[in-house]
Amino acid sequence: MDSNQNQVINVERMEALEAWLTTTQTKITQVNGQRKYGGPPEAWEGPKPGLKCEVFIKHIPRESYEDLLLPLFGSVGPLWEFRLMMNFSGHNRGFAYAKYGSADVAEKAVRELHGRELQPGRRLIVCLSNEKRCLHVTCLPTPADENELLQVLYGMAVGVEGLSLESQPRAKTVSAVVVFSSHQAAAMGKRVLGEAFWKQFGIRVGVHWNSPKRARSEDRLRQRPPRGPPPAPKQGRIPPRASTRSAPRRPPDFCRAVGGPVGARQASAGASVGASVGASAQAASASLQKRCSEMGVGRPTFDFSCGPAWPDGRLPATFVVSISGMGVFRGTMRLCPRPTASGSLAAAREMAAAAILRWMEVKKNHPMRKQLTG
Template identity: 85%
Template structure:
């Protein structure tokens, strides 16, 4: 624990900060253990900063706040963002990040402000930020497909630029992936939520860590966001019971199979449909979609077998939508602690498969 957390707050310094914020009408937002100015500030002109535009500041005196720091670092050039790390006591944690509009201004800040003293005998350390933008996700099922994992990540967090998979021996049970983000801030926010997101949505435990430069993967193995374009136009017309069987379900994405998705589900939909199915309850989304189309509500029927040698639970599903047809498929689920949990997971898998099929194939005239 920080030994300074029990220090008494200097009331005069806090009053000076509040007076300065009121006089200058500076807006500061408290977000996840930090106070943030800008990002960008009001009236900012110019593009969003690129790489090497951020500086890292440490050895900040504990009772030095934005009323001292923003004018000092803003004297070098306009600030796009300034983030001061805070603890629960109200003291700063001794370090901050300042981001400028260009790498030239950031380098100028390092030259002019490194060693500057806010208090006698307390020189600041100012250097270019390494802006860590890569997270390592570990303990992924060994059958995860790289492109499918990328699509899943797009639906979970923002700022994903690409990823690369780590090579593993053929018999390895898990694999790791390095995920690249557009900014350090987006990577830090993703680090907070990815572990819980994988557990809630797929029932798997993964590790999420900052990627060590020593473990960096080669850029030629990086998978990036595919070019955006209009989804393929679906075929118009009413889908009969017979047509639904003729459009037989095909093998779904490898990622869904690896984490408990259907082994023989309908064809996957466009990227937007897959992202939506990750974010929300698929069963609720399917019911809403059926109501919008006026085709009747889906009824679900499941049958399960004993757990297989890989620890997964084989199951079959039959879903009947009265004005569309009957959907059949199989899945391999990760076991849940209760029967109701298994049923809910199976319902989500089946509903996801049907939603993806409907996005591509089904338009009711």
């Protein structure tokens, strides 16, 4: 932990900042541990900046705020955005990002402001930001399909534009290089993806900045056109590095690969478990009933509801499974309709039961998870 977080705030400096903000009518917003100006400011004219327009600033004195930094960095050219990283104590964390309208102005800021002394003995370091936009996500389970994973990422983080899968045979896992629309979006993704995978699927993944060894993957992804809304699942699953002309096969759902639903609470608590499950279970409902009998809890009861069919013909369905003495499990599935309604219902029961059995297995292998309450 930063030792400066325990320092007492300089009241005079804070009053000077507030007075400057009021006098200049400068608008600052605080989001996720940073204070942001612009992005763009109201008076901005011109297009959105591209690459190499952002500078990284460090060695900022702890009690230097926007009233000193914005005029300084705005002196070389109009600022499109300025982000000052903050900690809970009210001090800045010693670094910030300034984005200009063009790469030429950003280079000018580096030339003129690098080494500038704001306090005796405290010289700023100013350099071009590398604006990393790609994250390397490791320890994904196999099999993992690119389209399935992309849909999951769309729901977890903002600004996802594409990804590339990389197999890791020795570790029996898959990793992915995920490209974002901006460095800021990637930074937020780095903060939320690990926890999101754990909460939704009960697995631990590694989330890191893309290393120089994968620069080619990052450049290749940036050349792809931005993707629109989450695509409908493809009928054929393409293994990593396989030809796109391989024979189409029905893909296993990504959520089945990572273990289905991962949580349950008592029915009175009203909590739900979000999950998407696979469809390869056989006699799963009978196995679930046997498991419940061994645990001394009630028999499971199933309830389902379906929405309009997707373009690929599959039905989005929601299941609610109640087990007396254990709780209520809720989740979603994508169901391939059977020739008869009874056949579809039986398939849905097997999928829901398989999801709960998977969750039980995940919970068994993760002793640090909270115990179920009766």
